[in-house]
Each structure stands twice: as structure tokens, then as C-alpha cells.
Amino acid sequence: MATKKTDGKRSQKVAESLRGELMTLLLTGEVHDPGVQQATVSAVVMTDDLRLAKVYVRTLDLESSEKTRAAVIKALYRAKGYLRRELASRLQLRYAPELRFFYDESIDRGREIEAVLREIEIPPDAEGSAAEPNRDDKT
DSSP states (O other): OOOOSSTTHHHHHHHHHHHHHHHHHHHTTOSOOGGGTTEEEEEEEEOTTSSEEEEEEEESSTTOOHHHHHHHHHHHHHTHHHHHHHHHHHHTOSSOOEEEEEEOOHHHHHHHHHHHHHHHOOOHHHHHHHHSOOTTOOO
């Protein structure tokens, strides 16, 4: 069985470095667009050729509205040119990767699942009676 030389490890390392540099750029205020001040980068997924980076972002406010989320993504797209130049320079990449921004909804989905699980949780006293069959039945 033939395996790739890197097995994607380089792209994972570059993705993690890219995430760190993006966070530095956003947190230090080097991006002067006020719309990106609420953004935090939760993950970056790179293609193996390092040409495309899918950047997953969240807002600092966990209860942000859909309008706020869209505004943050729009602000990041406005700053995309600056971010690409800075990242290529800081990471010494031959090509500046194309950046695509997505809102990371994984935390929201996790909170929804937790809420559903809390709703269907069986009380401790009902647990014993539900587990034992009714012995009065003579079927």
C-alpha cells in the first residue's frame, strides 16, 4: 500500500500555525476593521497543497445574534487581503493561501444537544421502577 510522504501532517502543522497567527493579528488589533474585534478563530483546515484555508471563527459573545455573526464574517472578508499578505510573510509560505471564513456552530450544536439530554433525563426514583418489569402481570 502506497502512502503519501507527509500524510497531511504538514498541512495540519501549517493550519495550526495559521490559526495562531490569525489570532495574534485579531487580538493585537493589527486589523483596523472594528468588525473583526469580536472574532476568535476556533479552527483552520488546510488543503494538502496549502492553497486553501477554511477558517472557522466564533464571536466572543456566545449568545450573539445571526446578524452579528454575519457582520463578523463580512468584516473578515473585507480584511482578507491584508490577512493573506501578513500570513504569507509571517509563516514564510511560497503562496498565500486563499482564506474562506465560516462561522463555527459546533459549540451551539453541543449546547442544543445538552439541552435535549437534560429534558429527557430520567429521574432517579423512576429509574428503578422502569427497569423492573411488573411482576403482577400473568401473561
